[in-house]
Amino acid sequence: MSEEIQRKVTEVVLELLPAVGEGELGLESDVFSMGLDSINAMTLIMNIQSAIGIAFDPADIKFENFRTPASIVALIRLKSGGGST
Amino acid sequence: MNQNVVNLFESIVRRSPEKTAIVFGERRISYRQLAEDVEQVANGFASMGIKHGDCVALFVPNSPEFVVCFYALTKLGAVVLPINHLFQEKEVSHYIQDSGVKCVVTDSYRQTLCQSLAEKIDKPFDIVCIDEASNTCVAYSSFFEKEAGQENSNSVDPNATAIFMYSSGSTGRPKCVPRTHAQLRAEVDALGSSMGISADDNILCLVPLYHAHGLGNCLLAATCNGATLVILEPVTENSVPIETPFMFRCARVFELIDIEKISILPAVPYILKAMSAAVLSNEPNISSLKLCFSAGNFLEQSVFDAFFARFKLPVRQLYGCTEAGALSINMDGPERATWDSVGKPLHGIFIHVVDDDMQPLGVDEVGEIVIDSPTLTNGYSNMPELNEEVFKQGVYLTGDLGRFDLDGRLYVTGRKKMLIDTGGRKVDPVEIEDVLMKHPAINEVVVVGSNIENVGEIVKAVIVAKTPNAISEKDVMSYCMEHLTDYKVPKVVEFRESIPKSPLGKVLRKALI
Numbered sequence: 264m265s266e267e268i269q270r271k272v273t274e275v276v277l278e279l280l281p282a283v284g285e286g287e288l289g290l291e292s293d294v295f296s297m298g299l300d301s302i303n304a305m306t307l308i309m310n311i312q313s314a315i316g317i318a319f320d321p322a323d324i325k326f327e328n329f330r331t332p333a334s335i336v337a338l339i340r341l342k343s344g345g346g347s348t
Numbered sequence: 349m350n351q352n353v354v355n356l357f358e359s360i361v362r363r364s365p366e367k368t369a370i371v372f373g374e375r376r377i378s379y380r381q382l383a384e385d386v387e388q389v390a391n392g393f394a395s396m397g398i399k400h401g402d403c404v405a406l407f408v409p410n411s412p413e414f415v416v417c418f419y420a421l422t423k424l425g426a427v428v429l430p431i432n433h434l435f436q437e438k439e440v441s442h443y444i445q446d447s448g449v450k451c452v453v454t455d456s457y458r459q460t461l462c463q464s465l466a467e468k469i470d471k472p473f474d475i476v477c478i479d480e481a482s483n484t485c486v487a488y489s490s491f492f493e494k495e496a497g498q499e500n501s502n503s504v505d506p507n508a509t510a511i512f513m514y515s516s517g518s519t520g521r522p523k524c525v526p527r528t529h530a531q532l533r534a535e536v537d538a539l540g541s542s543m544g545i546s547a548d549d550n551i552l553c554l555v556p557l558y559h560a561h562g563l564g565n566c567l568l569a570a571t572c573n574g575a576t577l578v579i580l581e582p583v584t585e586n587s588v589p590i591e592t593p594f595m596f597r598c599a600r601v602f603e604l605i606d607i608e609k610i611s612i613l614p615a616v617p618y619i620l621k622a623m624s625a626a627v628l629s630n631e632p633n634i635s636s637l638k639l640c641f642s643a644g645n646f647l648e649q650s651v652f653d654a655f656f657a658r659f660k661l662p663v664r665q666l667y668g669c670t671e672a673g674a675l676s677i678n679m680d681g682p683e684r685a686t687w688d689s690v691g692k693p694l695h696g697i698f699i700h701v702v703d704d705d706m707q708p709l710g711v712d713e714v715g716e717i718v719i720d721s722p723t724l725t726n727g728y729s730n731m732p733e734l735n736e737e738v739f740k741q742g743v744y745l746t747g748d749l750g751r752f753d754l755d756g757r758l759y760v761t762g763r764k765k766m767l768i769d770t771g772g773r774k775v776d777p778v779e780i781e782d783v784l785m786k787h788p789a790i791n792e793v794v795v796v797g798s799n800i801e802n803v804g805e806i807v808k809a810v811i812v813a814k815t816p817n818a819i820s821e822k823d824v825m826s827y828c829m830e831h832l833t834d835y836k837v838p839k840v841v842e843f844r845e846s847i848p849k850s851p852l853g854k855v856l857r858k859a860l861i
Contacts, residue, residue, distance in 0.1 A: 278802070279802065279803055280839070281800060281803070281806070281839055281840050282821070282825065282838070282839045282840050282841070295591075295593065296834075298834075298837075298839055299593075300593065300770070300771035300835065303771070303803060303804070304593035304594075304595040304596065305595045305621070305622055305625055306802050306803070308595065308627075310802065319627060320627070320629075321599065321627050321628050321629040323627075324595070324596060324598075324599070324626075324627050325596060326590075326592045326593065326596040329596075
């Protein structure tokens with residue numbers, strides 16, 4: 264489950280960063296320093312919601328929650344029950 | 349005589365000294381306090397030797413200090429050069445050298461960059477740091493340690509240069525646009541009377557003050573009309589301001605609109621798009637907003653529709669340029685289906701649509717938009733040939749295409765000149781091409797804007813290498829990162845054996861997108 268989430272999150276992020284190769288995006292990579300900007304931030308949130316089938320709450324929409332693939336995965340896991348898989 | 353913006357600002361201070369001039373996070377600054385700060389800072393700059401005609405760069409993010417320095421320097425007759433606080437050393441270096449800067453005002457986050465530049469540039473300049481200054485910088489706070497001195501008389505020649513702003517163009521490097529005190533004053537008068545800005549207004553500043561949109565439509569629009577300027581404060585992490593995508597600021601923006609009773613919201617399309625899509629706990633109260641307008645880029649109908657559907661407020665468009673500031677605004681009520689119009693010319697400004705022979709065109713005929721305005725620059729610095737080309741017969745040829753409708757509303761339909769709009773920021777492809785052509789392994793390069801689904805327009809570089817595999821995509825990226833600000837770095841690099849060209853040798857850009 265966790266690996267599946269990681270894979271989907273990575274896919275969504277890479278889709279928005281056409282210049283970044285799969286091997287270059289680590290779990291701790293700062294996606295906003297890799298070229299994601301204000302407009303893409305919105306698309307990132309929407310695409311993750313639809314890819315994972317989850318709805319973020321207003322309180323979730325924080326910069327730190329979407330800064331790295333790891334932080335996005337952590338947020339999704341928290342929303343899906345908080346437990347490990 | 350009230351012939352410049354400082355006179356006007358000072359008359360506002362005398363009229364309502366206790367009115368709040370600026371709100372910035374927890375800080376609330378009255379007009380009286382702002383004027384006292386301006387006086388102290390003007391004295392501080394004067395004691396550093398800054399005088400009439402000297403150029404001082406403001407290399408700081410949006411802050412009350414930006415406003416104070418702007419008025420203090422304008423009052424001394426110095427020339428203000430606002431610089432994008434996200435720029436890297438190379439870009440800052442170009443601006444500083446091109447403008448002959450005597451002093452740079454910056455913050456602790458950027459002072460190392462400035463110090464490094466000061467060591468490399470032949471012409472020395474001082475550095476003033478608005479927060480924690482290092483040993484080699486002058487502390488802004490030291491300006492406040494002295495007793496208030498004699499008030500600086502404000503007898504600056506209205507025809508003297510007040511500001512340098514840089515405009516991205518379709519050819520070559522950014523161009524320096526000088527504007528005089530009288531031109532800024534004319535802009536304030538035109539905008540204030542056309543929009544009906546009064547001391548009762550609260551204007552929310554979300555756009556950068558270093559840009560003509562922020563400077564004219566926020567800073568000057570508020571402080572020259574006695575209104576309150578509410579500046580969105582930055583997010584900080586361990587006391588260091590961090591650039592945060594606007595999407596994550598939406599909740600705070602709506603909170604400010606509600607609490608500060610914001611009546612005028614100048615914006616750009618992506619801000620409005622983010623606000624329309626914002627995920628919020630409760631529907632925000634924006635009942636105080638009487639005017640929300642977009643500038644800086646073409647407003648898509650989908651953004652207008654989404655904003656209207658959610659907030660029942662029509663986003664109106666303002667048209668302007670660095671060369672002349674705000675030029676027209678659509679003040680139509682919600683009953684008018686004119687989402688795509690930039691409205692009628694501001695009072696005292698004349699806009700015409702002409703053909704290639706400079707002959708005026710009729711209703712609904714598309715041609716180049718030309719400007720005849722007392723707000724217009726006298727011409728770019730040190731660019732006589734370009735000035736001859738774009739300032740003709742007393743008007744400025746904007747390079748924008750447009751048409752007028754029967755009621756005299758202007759519609760901007762496209763650009764003769766070519767800029768890439770990536771994430772709301774304008775990028776001149778020629779600037780990136782100039783940088784890449786200096787790379788020893790590159791033979792030819794064309795930079796284009798490429799539209800990618802769900803991503804928007806991105807910068808793409810198409811490269812012909814001197815020898816096959818002489819340079820990799822990664823090399824191109826790191827070379828650009830070294831020489832350009834992040835948003836100008838190409839997101840996609842494509843290698844080709846040759847660049848497609850027309851029989852006349854013109855690059856077929858469309859074939860590269």
